[in-house]
Amino acid sequence: MARLIGLLSLVLTLIAPMARGAEPVDMLLVLAVDVSRSVTEPKFRLQREGTAGALTDPAVVKAITSGPNRRIAVCVVEWATVGMQTVVVDWTVIDGAAAAHSFGDKLTETPRSFAGSTAIGGAIDYSVRQLERAPYTSERRVIDISSDGNNNSGRSVNDARDEAVARDIVINALVILTPRGESFRPEHTNPPGGLEKYFQDNVIGGPGAFTVVAESHDSFGRALTKKLIREIASVSPARRPS
Numbered sequence: 001m002a003r004l005i006g007l008l009s010l011v012l013t014l015i016a017p018m019a020r021g022a023e024p025v026d027m028l029l030v031l032a033v034d035v036s037r038s039v040t041e042p043k044f045r046l047q048r049e050g051t052a053g054a055l056t057d058p059a060v061v062k063a064i065t066s067g068p069n070r071r072i073a074v075c076v077v078e079w080a081t082v083g084m085q086t087v088v089v090d091w092t093v094i095d096g097a098a099a100a101h102s103f104g105d106k107l108t109e110t111p112r113s114f115a116g117s118t119a120i121g122g123a124i125d126y127s128v129r130q131l132e133r134a135p136y137t138s139e140r141r142v143i144d145i146s147s148d149g150n151n152n153s154g155r156s157v158n159d160a161r162d163e164a165v166a167r168d169i170v171i172n173a174l175v176i177l178t179p180r181g182e183s184f185r186p187e188h189t190n191p192p193g194g195l196e197k198y199f200q201d202n203v204i205g206g207p208g209a210f211t212v213v214a215e216s217h218d219s220f221g222r223a224l225t226k227k228l229i230r231e232i233a234s235v236s237p238a239r240r241p242s
Helices: 002-021 041-056 058-064 097-109 120-132 157-166 195-202 217-233
Strands: 028-034 072-079 085-094 141-147 169-176 211-214
Touching: 028 041, 028 120, 041 058, 041 097, 041 217, 058 097, 058 217, 072 120, 085 097, 085 120, 120 141, 120 157, 120 169, 141 217, 157 169, 157 195, 169 195, 169 217, 195 211, 211 217
Parallel strands: 028 072, 028 141, 141 169, 169 211
Antiparallel strands: 072 085
């Protein structure tokens, strides 16, 4: 009997951390950021600093702390061509300004991961895997794809999107525009109909999915701030059915 009690105690000790890890949050959010060749080093710095600035913006922090659980969990992924995806900052709970600033500091201090082609389908697949292993729980799981070009590497982005949506994952997009005169591959950054239409037709999906446009990398942070507020507001008490 003593041995059995000892075994049960050991099992409960091992289970307890896992149970605590599965705490509820208002949203699981993967920020999947394009670092392909078209993203030059100055543009890359604008993306990194813009992401950190958006997460620490007082309006974003207010939105985060206005939800039912008053917190979200965020994971930042960088991606480029097939096989080039990595977690830059792993799952972290943001529940106020201090946590947001700590997250932003960690992000800006981490070196760039890759440079390559643009495999949006691979980025979606990799982001889905991060959501599946998240140590927190939420009814709302979102992938934010930010990119300045269309899919030109790897498998069909449409298939990746459809499979993610079938798992009850929402995919939104931040579309970064490039003036045609500044693009070394206009067919990539300026596809027929425009890049935003390409993302609306091929990348985003799920209930309430949307795109936000950054007119350039200079406006990346402002556009991401706008998008985060819109995403987080969808789980705030004001947006829930009465």
